[in-house]
Amino acid sequence: MGFRRKLRETMARNGSLLCVGLDPDPRQMPAGMGIAEFNRAIIDATRDLVCAYKPNLAFYEAEGLEGLRALEETLACIPPDIPVIGDGKRGDIGNTARKYAHALFDSFGFDAATVSPYLGFDSVEPFISYVKKETFLLCRTSNPSAKDLQDIDGRPLYEHVAFKALEWNVHGNIGLVMGATYPQELARIRQICPEMNLLVPGVGSQGGDLEEVVKRGSDVQGAGVIINVARAILYASNGPDFAAAARTAASALRDEMNEHRPRT
């Protein structure tokens, strides 16, 4: 099943815009627990509350081969009807981008991937040629330094990326990463790309406002926005009750998001 249908069905079934970021940090996890074991518990505690999961590859690569093995085990624990976004922010010339697309979509089997647009279309094309997979281009990122490149003179670069994304979207499977910490930019991009899926990090530890994100980011159906939260769920507790605490946090976030969704 393609990403878009899987997302739509999971959003409806779980009544949720919440994406849980599976970013395991051993220093913040319960002492002595392995990454795969930790993730399995988080997934079991939240699987009926989410619209997607998003492992950020950095957290696995930082643990070497063991970490990547744990990522494979984690992916095997996620129910196959929940879409999984591989967050690697890759981007390279065509020949090499094909290798990354193969690694993410074929080897790991992710339903979607995040991709940096810096190298332009031929670096994006190998990803979007997987027509059932979704490719989220970095547009406005959530970090304070986002302005360093994304806000240069003339039309801001992130708007330029959004217009390019419209132009490149021949397969209808491009989405955009839009940081929750920039609500005005989010509204502007929703205006430029009314039908595109927006993957929104930056709520929670990074301080983005949930109400703003839902109101400005959702599409006319009250969907089309995937709100990622990692640390505020994964590390709600670092004791033996971490999974129950994660569930409580995920449930509260889902409900708070839903309060702000336009009724359809």
Place this chain on the structure above:
Amino acid sequence: MGFRRKLRETMARNGSLLCVGLDPDPRQMPAGMGIAEFNRAIIDATRDLVCAYKPNLAFYEAEGLEGLRALEETLACIPPDIPVIGDGKRGDIGNTARKYAHALFDSFGFDAATVSPYLGFDSVEPFISYVKKETFLLCRTSNPSAKDLQDIDGRPLYEHVAFKALEWNVHGNIGLVMGATYPQELARIRQICPEMNLLVPGVGSQGGDLEEVVKRGSDVQGAGVIINVARAILYASNGPDFAAAARTAASALRDEMNEHRPRT
């Protein structure tokens, strides 16, 4: 030993600006040969002809965990006095960039890394805080679509990246990736950043002109430019003589580069 000193000493010892890109593609390698075995033969055949090696991580990730194990074996085969650039073009928010920097510099032990500047300074800072390592920011990439984002109105984005790199270079360990396929841009960036190391892909299969690269890219000492070639060396032959053919190609490329170096 830090990257810059290692590079300077290897450039002098081997009389070479040539960086061999270790981008193993099973479809182009001798039939039935493993990645680590192939790389070991290429390294043995070229170790006295290069100034650096540059594995592109995509080629290893595409082979799953086996590929990453082969990367570790490959790194163990490279003589410790030759600098190794980990080409992953990573870039993420600070918290996550720290994980990538740890993976590349501590776990894999690369001497340098390529980093995408799209997210701005706080995504670069975790890399450059490894003061003995070098961080090559993508500036002007070598692919045809480079213009999609890097040439937008006003000051081109790649120039903006170069000025930002000067501003961010508090530890003196930032370099720039400049595609050989854009010689005028290369000359302009050498003017803006007279002392920065330039990592130059795009000679060989991508068609960049070697003479232009050496003349426009090298610094006043006739150094400061690291010219990466992968496919034209690795796949000079795909028969049992591949290593000897790789050596012949590497030797010819090194000598051709040296012909164009300014005498100092």
